[in-house]
Amino acid sequence: MLKIYGCYKSRATRVLWLTEELELAYEHVPVIQAGKLDNPLAADAPINTQSPAFLAVNPFGAIPALEDDGLVLFESLAITLYLAKQYGGEMGPKDLEEDALMMQWALFAATEIESNALKISRIAADGRLDSEAGKSEAAAAARLLKRPIAVLENHFAKNEFTVSDRFTVADINLAEIVRYAQPYAPLLDANPNLKAWLERCQSRPAFKTMWATRAAEK
Amino acid sequence: MLKIYGCYKSRATRVLWLTEELELAYEHVPVIQAGKLDNPLAADAPINTQSPAFLAVNPFGAIPALEDDGLVLFESLAITLYLAKQYGGEMGPKDLEEDALMMQWALFAATEIESNALKISRIAADGRLDSEAGKSEAAAAARLLKRPIAVLENHFAKNEFTVSDRFTVADINLAEIVRYAQPYAPLLDANPNLKAWLERCQSRPAFKTMWATRAAEK
Numbered sequence: 001m002l003k004i005y006g007c008y009k010s011r012a013t014r015v016l017w018l019t020e021e022l023e024l025a026y027e028h029v030p031v032i033q034a035g036k037l038d039n040p041l042a043a044d045a046p047i048n049t050q051s052p053a054f055l056a057v058n059p060f061g062a063i064p065a066l067e068d069d070g071l072v073l074f075e076s077l078a079i080t081l082y083l084a085k086q087y088g089g090e091m092g093p094k095d096l097e098e099d100a101l102m103m104q105w106a107l108f109a110a111t112e113i114e115s116n117a118l119k120i121s122r123i124a125a126d127g128r129l130d131s132e133a134g135k136s137e138a139a140a141a142a143r144l145l146k147r148p149i150a151v152l153e154n155h156f157a158k159n160e161f162t163v164s165d166r167f168t169v170a171d172i173n174l175a176e177i178v179r180y181a182q183p184y185a186p187l188l189d190a191n192p193n194l195k196a197w198l199e200r201c202q203s204r205p206a207f208k209t210m211w212a213t214r215a216a217e218k
Numbered sequence: 219m220l221k222i223y224g225c226y227k228s229r230a231t232r233v234l235w236l237t238e239e240l241e242l243a244y245e246h247v248p249v250i251q252a253g254k255l256d257n258p259l260a261a262d263a264p265i266n267t268q269s270p271a272f273l274a275v276n277p278f279g280a281i282p283a284l285e286d287d288g289l290v291l292f293e294s295l296a297i298t299l300y301l302a303k304q305y306g307g308e309m310g311p312k313d314l315e316e317d318a319l320m321m322q323w324a325l326f327a328a329t330e331i332e333s334n335a336l337k338i339s340r341i342a343a344d345g346r347l348d349s350e351a352g353k354s355e356a357a358a359a360a361r362l363l364k365r366p367i368a369v370l371e372n373h374f375a376k377n378e379f380t381v382s383d384r385f386t387v388a389d390i391n392l393a394e395i396v397r398y399a400q401p402y403a404p405l406l407d408a409n410p411n412l413k414a415w416l417e418r419c420q421s422r423p424a425f426k427t428m429w430a431t432r433a434a435e436k
Binding site: 059060071073074075077078079081082085086096097099100101103104106107108110111114151154 | 277278289291292293295296303304314315317318319322324329332369
């Protein structure tokens with residue numbers, strides 16, 4: 001049986017949203033980041049990225065990780081693309097051109113957007129987005145995102161989806177990375193086509209189920 | 219005919235090494251970064267990432283870019299993976315498991331290694347690696363690389379290649395990113411299995427041809 005390692009409050013959301021879309025059966029192992037624990041190696045510590053039981057599966061100690069019939073995979077975007085190709089039907093690429101574009105957008109999001117978007121997400125998670133200092137840091141991150149976000153705005157001015165004319169794994173990968181910047185409203189307000197696309201993605205029942213489960217996670 | 223946009227002194231090397239390996243026929247358009255020119259829009263400026271002729275092909279203005287029978291692709295690692303799947307035979311994945319691992323390592327290299335390795339590459343390119351300040355900056359970048367480089371050292375202690383038991387596009391993608399850290403010798407000296415793998419990759423005739431062409435580029 002498919003096993004997915006990684007709690008909901010991690011990049012595992014990408015994978016867990018996709019499994020909802022596909023109604024895939026899997027075992028979920030809610031591994032958490034060791035850095036969130038005072039003593040990750042304590043006998044009563046919850047399973048985490050330093051737990052010997054997890055390292056025996058994934059020596060790299062990274063979440064999310066996937067186990068599928070002998071294949072062990074890390075890197076969340078590689079996991080979603082693999083699952084979509086293996087089990088996803090129309091949610092995955094239907095030819096090599098679509099496959100290439102799905103890789104392109106995954107790499108673009110991971111290298112051009114994710115790190116600055118995560119800065120905004122962390123400021124919001126720390127409850128600092130209403131403070132002057134927090135707002136100013138978020139604005140600085142948003143400025144660094146201006147160019148890649150303009151690329152996406154331009155894309156969604158002309159296209160309804162990330163790749164082709166249907167919702168695919170490429171939308172999940174991109175939406176879950178753009179989501180990190182969502183708490184800083186001026187950025188998406190200035191890019192209405194991107195904002196509308198993100199809202200369409202997040203209105204899907206599978207996203208809502210994943211999101212509610214994430215919110216309920218202890 | 220396949221068209222590859224991007225000068226050799228850019229991430230296009232990944233693509234140009236692969237085309238050497240595969241002996242692919244293509245037209246090369248040596249687009250350079252606009253940032254390297256005083257006036258990229260001047261009538262006599264060489265073709266660059268702000269040239270209207272290039273933007274007409276790739277509105278994102280990024281190199282390398284690929285054009286193949288109507289498909290326009292950017293993101294160097296997506297380009298190499300596409301070419302290997304479309305034209306690469308054994309150089310590409312032979313099943314979805316290999317395909318997934320090739321994506322995994324490309325994403326790992328791009329997100330965990332590239333930016334700090336590039337810092338070392340730039341210090342070396344500026345001729346500052348012999349100065350105390352340059353050495354100290356390179357050492358700082360090397361410290362940030364310690365954990366992901368240890369993942370690779372561990373991998374190559376047990377495996378001859380990045381994916382499977384043969385040289386593939388996954389080796390080119392990873393080697394071209396690890397190469398950026400190569401000028402700072404202590405890092406690779408401390409990781410002998412990784413160093414030996416990189417030297418094996420770079421001893422291939424296709425790499426040497428690409429590298430000589432790069433050195434001769436004006």
